[in-house]
Amino acid sequence: xxxxxxxxxxxxxxxxxxxxxxxxxxxxxxxxxxxxxxxxxxxxxxxxxxxxxxxxxxxxxxxxxxxxxxxxxxxxxxxxxxxxxxxxxxxxxxxxxxxxxxxxxxxxxxxxxxxxxxxxxxxxxxxxxxxxxxxxxxxxxxxxxxxxxxxxxxxxxxxxxxxxxxxxxxxxxxxxxxxxxxxxxxxxxxxxxxxxxxxxxxxxxxxxxxxxxxxxxxxxxxxxxxxxxxxxxxxxxxxxxxxxxxxxxxxxx
Numbered sequence: 001x002x003x004x005x006x007x008x009x010x011x012x013x014x015x016x017x018x019x020x021x022x023x024x025x026x027x028x029x030x031x032x033x034x035x036x037x038x039x040x041x042x043x044x045x046x047x048x049x050x051x052x053x054x055x056x057x058x059x060x061x062x063x064x065x066x067x068x069x070x071x072x073x074x075x076x077x078x079x080x081x082x083x084x085x086x087x088x089x090x091x092x093x094x095x096x097x098x099x100x101x102x103x104x105x106x107x108x109x110x111x112x113x114x115x116x117x118x119x120x121x122x123x124x125x126x127x128x129x130x131x132x133x134x135x136x137x138x139x140x141x142x143x144x145x146x147x148x149x150x151x152x153x154x155x156x157x158x159x160x161x162x163x164x165x166x167x168x169x170x171x172x173x174x175x176x177x178x179x180x181x182x183x184x185x186x187x188x189x190x191x192x193x194x195x196x197x198x199x200x201x202x203x204x205x206x207x208x209x210x211x212x213x214x215x216x217x218x219x220x221x222x223x224x225x226x227x228x229x230x231x232x233x234x235x236x237x238x239x240x241x242x243x244x245x246x247x248x249x250x251x252x253x
Contacts, residue, residue, distance in 0.1 A: 003069065004168050004199040005031040005054060010063035012046075012053050012222075023049045024060070025222040031168070031201055036194040038210040039203045040248070041219035047203045048172055050219065054201075055088055055170045056080045068167050086114050089161030089169040091202075093176035095153045097145045097160075103153075104128060104141040107160045114164050124163070131159040135189050151182030158189060162198070169193070171202035175209055187212050207248070211240040218251045226251055 012024035023046045031037050039047050052058040054065050056072055065073045072083055084090075097106045111124045132138045135155040140148045148156070154174065161169055174190070175183035183206070191212050194200050202213070210216050216228045228247045230240055 001033050003030055003066070004033045004035065005201065006064075006066040006069075007054055008064040008066075010050075010053060010065065011061045012049055012058070013061045023222050024053060027063070027219075027222070027224055029217060029224055029227075031199060033199055034194070034197055035215060036191070036200045036213045037202070037215045037217060038213040039201070039217045039219060040205065040210055040253075041225075042253070043205075045219045046222040047219055051170055051172050051201070051203050055090070056084050057090075085110060086164050087167045089164070089166040091154070091157050091161050091169065091171040091174045093173035095150075095157050095177065097153070097156070099145060102142050102144060103137065103148060103156050104132065106145065107132070107156060107163055110160060111163045128159065128163060131162055132156075135159055149182065150178050151185050154178060154182070154186050155189060158186070158193075162193070168199045168201065171200065173204055173206075174202060175204070175206060183209070207241060207244055211237065211244045216244065216247075218248070218253075220252070 007027060007029050010024055010027040011022070014021045014023060027050060039050060041047050049058070053060040060073060063073065064071060067083065067087060072080060075083065098109070101109065107128050108124065111119070111128070112121070129138065129141075132141055135158060137152050137155050137159070140152055145153060171190070175186055178186060187209055190200060202209070204210050211230070214230055216230065217224055218226045228244065230243065
């Protein structure tokens with residue numbers, strides 16, 4: 001099992017009114033292929049900034065990010081945009097989709113934009129239908145985005161994030177806008193995808209969400225303060241949550 005994502009001495013500094021705000025301070029970690037890692041921490045600790053910086057949505061001030069062994073921090077903007085499109089998948093708390101397109105067309109759009117060699121539109125469409133069937137939303141393929149539930153829309157966002165068969169999936173509070181039932185459904189789908197081999201890095205404040213992950217990174221004031229591995233398969237969910245809760249208290253949660 002190789003390295004999916006390697007982060008070395010990552011820093012992010014914003015300058016506001018001539019004052020420096022060091023949001024990330026020499027962050028180091030590695031996520032292995034097939035891992036499902038959660039980033040937790042108090043509000044303002046740098047969780048989302050970290051996700052955006054390692055995924056190329058924002059430029060770090062210093063440090064190095066390698067995706068599958070390839071250094072992406074030095075790429076030009078066009079090259080980086082292509083890496084995001086073809087090698088990464090993204091899921092956000094706010095489910096951004098184009099209102100003038102159906103659910104299926106929204107999912108297909110990134111694949112048509114990528115124009116991956118060796119994939120015909122017929123093959124892409126077939127893969128899209130497979131994803132929608134796997135996530136249980138085949139029946140809403142032709143619906144407008146206003147004609148589905150929040151849970152269905154987020155599952156459609158997961159399908160869209162997977163349409164280009166990315167090396168890694170990034171998720172920023174993927175259940176934050178959902179009720180508990182829909183949140184549980186979406187996390188079950190992400191867990192299944194991970195078990196099938198998809199590497200996932202997600203940011204969450206929800207202990208129930210984090211407890212489904214194999215590893216939790218805890219960030220405070222722009223530094224990784226600690227990490228917890230929870231790789232035991234078959235451990236009852238409430239016991240995993242209890243173990244995570246105890247660890248978070250120790251971290252100062």
